[in-house]
Amino acid sequence: MDPIKRQFISNCSISARIVAHPFPDMAACEAALESAYGQSLLALHANNLFGMKAHINKEHPDWGTIVLPTKEFLGGEWKEEKAVFERYPTLDDCFADRLNTLTRLSSVYPNYKAALQATTPEDYVTAVSKTWSTDPNRATKVIMIYREYVADSEQTA
Numbered sequence: 001m002d003p004i005k006r007q008f009i010s011n012c013s014i015s016a017r018i019v020a021h022p023f024p025d026m027a028a029c030e031a032a033l034e035s036a037y038g039q040s041l042l043a044l045h046a047n048n049l050f051g052m053k054a055h056i057n058k059e060h061p062d063w064g065t066i067v068l069p070t071k072e073f074l075g076g077e078w079k080e081e082k083a084v085f086e087r088y089p090t091l092d093d094c095f096a097d098r099l100n101t102l103t104r105l106s107s108v109y110p111n112y113k114a115a116l117q118a119t120t121p122e123d124y125v126t127a128v129s130k131t132w133s134t135d136p137n138r139a140t141k142v143i144m145i146y147r148e149y150v151a152d153s154e155q156t157a
Helices: 003-018 024-035 041-046 091-104 110-117 121-132 138-156
Strands: 065-074 077-086
Touching: 003 024, 003 091, 003 138, 024 091, 024 121, 024 138, 041 065, 041 077, 091 110, 110 121, 121 138
Parallel strands: none
Antiparallel strands: 065 077
């Protein structure tokens, strides 16, 4: 794995651990996929690594929003549209809000509940991806990043 990508995932894993995410390395790999390893406009301008759209009921201070184009897989094809996204002062705030969102909505979305109750990182990301993303291949993509990161970690240990 490219050292810059590895460092990005390692830094994100620290933020996920700080907020007590049950699968910090997998959450970091989700962030890598969703934010192009921190290089997306949303990540660069808003510390938003998960494509968190603006919340109606904010449980955190109002740090503002940003409007950017996004791609959604709808009706069997990718479509581009503009959306309003959350802005975060830090990556820790982003990871905290993401975990809070999964927890808060776990009674509404059974896949979030299953993700938070998962016993393996793979089961977690498979469950959460069913509702989190419109990309039907999201879980597979994140698991590939995770496996490469873990294999690389074992080689450098």
